[in-house]
Amino acid sequence: MKTDFNEKQIQILLIAETLFAENGFEGTSIRTIAKEADINVAMVSYYFGSKEKLLEALIVYRTSDLKIQMENLSVEDLDPIEKIDKLIELYVNRIRCNKGIYRILHFEFSSEEKEDKLKVLNEVRDKNLKSLEAIIHEGQQKGIFRKDVVIPLIPPTIMGTFFHFTMNKAYFKKLLVLETDEDFENYVQTKLKTHIQQTIKALLIYES
Amino acid sequence: MKTDFNEKQIQILLIAETLFAENGFEGTSIRTIAKEADINVAMVSYYFGSKEKLLEALIVYRTSDLKIQMENLSVEDLDPIEKIDKLIELYVNRIRCNKGIYRILHFEFSSEEKEDKLKVLNEVRDKNLKSLEAIIHEGQQKGIFRKDVVIPLIPPTIMGTFFHFTMNKAYFKKLLVLETDEDFENYVQTKLKTHIQQTIKALLIYES
DNA sequence: GTTTAAATTAAACAGTTGTTTAATTTTGTA
DNA sequence: TACAAAATTAAACAACTGTTTAATTTAAAC
Numbered sequence: 001m002k003t004d005f006n007e008k009q010i011q012i013l014l015i016a017e018t019l020f021a022e023n024g025f026e027g028t029s030i031r032t033i034a035k036e037a038d039i040n041v042a043m044v045s046y047y048f049g050s051k052e053k054l055l056e057a058l059i060v061y062r063t064s065d066l067k068i069q070m071e072n073l074s075v076e077d078l079d080p081i082e083k084i085d086k087l088i089e090l091y092v093n094r095i096r097c098n099k100g101i102y103r104i105l106h107f108e109f110s111s112e113e114k115e116d117k118l119k120v121l122n123e124v125r126d127k128n129l130k131s132l133e134a135i136i137h138e139g140q141q142k143g144i145f146r147k148d149v150v151i152p153l154i155p156p157t158i159m160g161t162f163f164h165f166t167m168n169k170a171y172f173k174k175l176l177v178l179e180t181d182e183d184f185e186n187y188v189q190t191k192l193k194t195h196i197q198q199t200i201k202a203l204l205i206y207e208s
Numbered sequence: 209m210k211t212d213f214n215e216k217q218i219q220i221l222l223i224a225e226t227l228f229a230e231n232g233f234e235g236t237s238i239r240t241i242a243k244e245a246d247i248n249v250a251m252v253s254y255y256f257g258s259k260e261k262l263l264e265a266l267i268v269y270r271t272s273d274l275k276i277q278m279e280n281l282s283v284e285d286l287d288p289i290e291k292i293d294k295l296i297e298l299y300v301n302r303i304r305c306n307k308g309i310y311r312i313l314h315f316e317f318s319s320e321e322k323e324d325k326l327k328v329l330n331e332v333r334d335k336n337l338k339s340l341e342a343i344i345h346e347g348q349q350k351g352i353f354r355k356d357v358v359i360p361l362i363p364p365t366i367m368g369t370f371f372h373f374t375m376n377k378a379y380f381k382k383l384l385v386l387e388t389d390e391d392f393e394n395y396v397q398t399k400l401k402t403h404i405q406q407t408i409k410a411l412l413i414y415e416s
Numbered sequence: 417g418t419t420t421a422a423a424t425t426a427a428a429c430a431g432t433t434g435t436t437t438a439a440t441t442t443t444g445t446a
Numbered sequence: 447t448a449c450a451a452a453a454t455t456a457a458a459c460a461a462c463t464g465t466t467t468a469a470t471t472t473a474a475a476c
Contacts, residue, residue, distance in 0.1 A: 008423090026234035030464060040425055045465060107315060110375040122379065129383075152383055153373070153403040160368030165361070167318040171330065175337075175360055195361040202414035203407045216453090238434060248455055253435060 003064055005057070009047050012037050013058050021100040025055055025108045055108065062101040063120040067127075069094060080139030081201060087131060088197045091158050096188070106163060129155060136204065145204040154200060161196050162188075211272055213265070217255050220245050221266050229308040233263055233316045263316065270309040271328040275335075277302060288347030289409060295340060296405045299366050304396070314371060337363060344412065353412040362408060369404050370396075 005013065015037040019028040030051055034041045048054040078086065095102050109118060132154060139145035165172060169184060178184045213221065223245040227236040238259055242249045256262040286294065303310050317326060340362060347353035373380060377392060386392045 024232065024234060026232060029462075031462085040423095041464090042426090042466080043424070046423080051464065106375070125379065150399065150403055152380070153369075153400065156372040156376075156380075157365060157369045157403075157407055160370070160372030161361075161365045162368070163372060164364040164368030167314070168364075171333065172360070172364075191358065192361065195358055195365075199365055199407060199411045202410040206410035206414040237432075239432085248453095249434090250436080250456090251454070254453080259434065 003060055005061060008039075008043075009057075010061070012039065012044065012047065012054070013061050016054055016058055017062070017100040017104065020055070020058070020108070021103040025051075025104070055104075058101070059105070059109075059118065060120065062098065063118070063124060066094065066098065066101075066124050067120065080135055080142065080144055081205075083135045083138075084201055084204065085197050087135060088158055088200060089193060091128075091155075092162060092189070092193050092196070095159070095162055102163075125155070139204065146207060149204060154203070157203075158196055158200065161199070162192065165192055211268060213269060216247070216251075217265075218269070220247065220252065220255065220262070221269050224262055224266055225270070225308045225312065228263070228266070228316070229311040233259075233312070263312075266309070267313070267317075267326065268328065270306065271326070271332060274302065274306065274309075274332050275328065288343055288350065288352055289413075291343045291346075292409055292412065293405050295343060296366055296408060297401060299336075299363075300370060300397070300401050300404070303367070303370060310371075333363070347412065354415060357412060362411070365411075366404055366408065369407070370400065373400055 012033065016028070016033050019033055019036065022028075030044050031041055033044060033054075044051065044054055048057050076083065076086075105118075105121065109121075129152065133151055136145055136149065136151055140147050166188065172178070173184055176187065178187055220241065224236070224241050227241055227244065230236075238252050239249055241252060241262075252259065252262055256265050284291065284294075313326075313329065317329075337360065341359055344353055344357065344359055348355050374396065380386070381392055384395065386395055
């Protein structure tokens with residue numbers, strides 16, 4: 001699998017990322033990409049082979065990026081609760097900073113057929129889950145966290161809450177009276193992040 | 209706004225719903241719909257005016273359906289905690305039974321331009337939020353629930369968790385060793401539902 | 417400067433798209 | 447039966463789709 005791209009290729013990939021994220025894969029034509037990137041239509045086929053392969057190249061390019069961004073924070077000198085806070089902050093920031101590709105992955109690769117192509121993405125997910133597991137086990141050993149949590153269901157709550165909120169931007173802007181896009185962006189980074197942190201911590205600590 | 213459709217129109221709408229949900233709006237051609245519904249291509253334009261208007265008609269047809277499905281359970285003789293459980297069960301079942309249209313709404317109406325078209329959907333959301341608010345306020349008055357919860361962020365956690373899980377079906381089937389689709393479906397109705405209920409209850413009850 | 421490979425181009429390709437047309441069939445009504 | 451409205455059809459429309467071709471320009475190597 002090719003993972004190195006030249007400047008021109010990266011330029012195309014970045015334009016494609018924006019357009020795919022905005023209008024979807026099917027909703028974006030090669031001609032639009034070419035016009036936006038100020039290149040000839042044939043260049044996409046020349047460099048990537050096909051539109052489908054362009055998408056695949058984009059996924060490869062971006063997910064190897066995400067892999068690099070990963071950190072293992074279980075080694076830090078924090079108590080489990082602080083670690084959960086930090087991990088969620090990491091989650092939120094990673095998605096925020098990589099909106100485009102996350103949106104594309106979310107939309108274009110939600111069907112089963114395509115999903116097995118995403119080995120790199122699954123590696124990222126597995127690594128994240130491992131980090132989370134380590135933190136929770138530590139918290140359980142210290143008697144802070146309850147022992148009957150289903151750990152694999154926690155990332156869906158973190159990611160799902162974030163996605164659902166940001167994907168219904170217009171609705172929540174109106175509901176929460178957030179005038180500008182900056183207000184919204186700011187709300188996500190503060191209140192929404194805190195909400196997710198509180199939710200997960202509550203789930204881990206609460207005794208019924 | 210037209211809300212009554214004849215048999216033929218409903219037949220087309222149902223076929224369109226399935227295809228839009230499976231392949232997206234842009235990924236579905238009128239000719240495919242026509243073939244699947246065993247009608248002439250021109251009939252879609254004849255009945256609905258355009259492909260775009262067909263989608264709008266589908267949304268209208270389905271969301272008025274959703275509106276009917278709504279119930280107000282605040283009046284029931286249950287304690288707030290049980291009401292939360294019930295409300296979440298209602299949420300989960302409603303989405304489960306209306307997979308198609310929810311998927312379409314999720315995918316096709318996540319962009320800001322289109323979102324204000326969805327007055328009916330917003331009414332459903334507002335009604336749901338009101339139900340939730342009533343239950344939480346009752347719980348707060350009885351001293352069971354904490355008073356610093358941001359109520360509008362709870363539906364995103366409920367819906368988001370559900371969506372993120374079901375939209376990454378292949379990944380979670382593998383992760384949780386769910387062999388068949390029935391196993392998955394069953395997991396959603398039991399374990400995932402319980403997880404969401406526990407999460408929200410913990411958030412409402414937990415004292416930091 | 418010549419040669420060779422890489423990059424870039426405009427044009428053409430064949431297929432699909434949503435939509436409209438005009439003709440025909442079906443249906444309901446008087 | 448006769449008439450009018452509604453439903454249905456095949457065909458055509460122009461615009462757009464992803465991709466390929468063959469010619470031309472640029473760049474690098476010798």
